[in-house]
Amino acid sequence: MIASGPMREPCDVLSSVRRELARFPAVLEALLKDLDAATWRARPTPAEWAPVEIVCHLRDEEVEDFGARIKIVLEGGAAFSPIDPERWAAERRNARAPLGDALGPAEVTWAEIIGPSRMIV
Template identity: 40%
Template sequence: MKLEFALTRLSANAEVLAILIRNATPEQARWKPSPEEWSILEVTCHLYDEEREDFRTRVRLTLTDPAADWPPIDPVGWVTARNYNAQDPAERLEAFLAERRASLEWLQGLENPNWASKKTHPRLGSATAGEMLTAWVAHDHLHIRQLNHLHWQWLAKHEPPFPLDYAGGW
């Protein structure tokens, strides 16, 4: 992936994510379609943590010190350990957006990054910095899809008696 394309996508994705998150009421932000699924707020907190503790950190380490251990992460465990659904939705969104701006500034400041630089992880195998950058962009798209689905599920559950059949199936 070319850096310019990644910068454009990461920036645009942040705008899309912000719209999807901001347009949820506090009740909707905390609502979960089932106990196993995440709420909009939990997705928001996850994006914030992943921005700081996963993608930017791991891309940086892969570029600058591929032999260094990556810090451990536990995205699924953090949902409960960090009490995501009790957080303030607006504060978490602004925190994520601030971290994304920091990521974009850092990426823009890179001089001749070696995207082929490779990290070998004992459990996950090897990944290049370029693969990690591409995964970062893809991660955004997965959560954009997830947030859209959460909005659709909310509409289906909370707006009866009007069915959504005419719109088409999810």
């Protein structure tokens, strides 16, 4: 599908994305702050991840996947490396991760992305 409407300036799009990313840590914290330990680790169904596993997945994608994909695009690469989030979750024992370990590295990455000196172009 081709987007309709006027073309947006890349700098405007980047500014908009940064504003949304700046909100994300606070939104995520608000969603998680009242979870007790049991809820933090509870899977709604055996096939669905618990909140801790979802947060670890966000961390893993942010720290290990998204940056690599951006680099490939900017360098004109043709293919992305395959990822295996299910395997990562099992190998890293994400279901047992404390909140600080789950979020820590991702929070640093988000701060770098939205920081004033960070440019993706």
